[in-house]
Amino acid sequence: MTILLLEDETLIALDLQYALEAAGHSVTALSSNQAAYAWLDDNTPSAAIIDLKLRDGDSRALADRLANSQIPMVIYTGHDIENTDLAASLHQVPILKKPADQEGIVATLHAQLAAVA
Template identity: 40%
Template sequence: MKIMIVEDEALLALELEYEVEAAGHSVVGTAASRKAAFEMISQTAPEFAFVDVHLNDGPTGIEIGEHLSELGIPFVFVTGNIKRIPPGFVGAIGAIEKPYTMHGLKNALTYIGDWVAKGETNSPPAGLILAE
């Protein structure tokens, strides 16, 4: 799966990239702002995205999520404050709350990979909050 990471904290972005690649997926790029994310979406056609809600240019992760949803690209919010996500999660599969563990992230990535590939999965792992 080709995955885009939208995260403004460099260390978190690198850790997430490492876990994504260790799970056998490829990272098409990392963006730290709305502008960079929109450019990356149009240039790389990701199959999935991890999106932080609050980026270098403010809480623009919501706008990025709306854009991904309009394009039919599945995504998950990764945020330190779930309450910042609007009702309905603007089309996201769900959210992973920071701080997360690498084990929890691996389980969430496996679940998400199955969901994207098959459209169906078992119960979500701990740490992954599904949109209602």
């Protein structure tokens, strides 16, 4: 199972990658919207963990694309999302606020995967 991890903070990305790999997942860790769109041209993840604000911009459109493709995901962000307009496709996606423990993030992702199984 391949998990797309879209996170531009290196230490957070590494911690999450290790936690996901320890749970038996293959991880593609990317740090920009540009890299994620390029990767998605040729790949389809089993699930995703997405930060909404990256150095190269907002990733809500990318998250919407994944949701519309029925890709289970978790949004993990340190930014204020209460005042953020999210596409209707993202209203049921769990949103975890940074910082959160890796085990909780992985458990939330597993719940999303189980919901579509």
